Amino acid sequence: MKSVNLDEKFGQFTSHWDPHVVAEYNNNEIMVVKFVGEYPFHKHDTTDDFFYVLEGELKMDIEGETARTVRAGELFVVPKGVVHRPRADKEVKVLLIEPKGEPNSGDSDREPSPKPRI
Template sequence: MKPINIAEKLGRFSTHWDPHVVCDYNDNDVMVVKFKGEFPFHKHDDTDDFFYVLEGEMIMDLEGQHSQVVKAGELFVVPKGVVHRPRADQEVKVLLIEPKGEPNSGDADRPAALKPRI
């Protein structure tokens, strides 16, 4: 048990769409990620998708609905089964929480990220 410096963890990598585990919370991975551009549309059948924007601005595209802008200090939860696509025009830094072993790519054709622990 010790404090985790999120800014320090984010400073350890520069890649996009590559979540890094910073700690465990029950049976979940707490991760930080940077993204720029767009991720493929996908869904998670068995879990909600949690996004907390630390820095920057993310756009969440939702199938059949209006896109939602999520700014620093805001969080967004995509319910399980909802087709969605996060994207960002400029680099955004995000905290994610998801069950251990859940592929970040959901049902998309994109290979899941490895999720290294830092």
């Protein structure tokens, strides 16, 4: 058991759309990631998608609906099966929680990130 300094973890990488595992919780991976630009539309058939914005602001596009703005200090959960796309005009730092082994790319054609542990 030990505390995890998220600022220190964010300082260990510069890439975008590349989640890094910082802890595990009940068979879930807790990850940090930096976003800028847009990710492809996708969905996860068997799990919800959890986003907690630590710094910056992201837009969550939901197929057929108005985009939602998620600001620092806010979280957003996309229910399983819902087609969505996160995007950010400026770099945003996000904490993600996903079941171990869940590809971050969902059903999109994008290659899943390897999710290294830092």
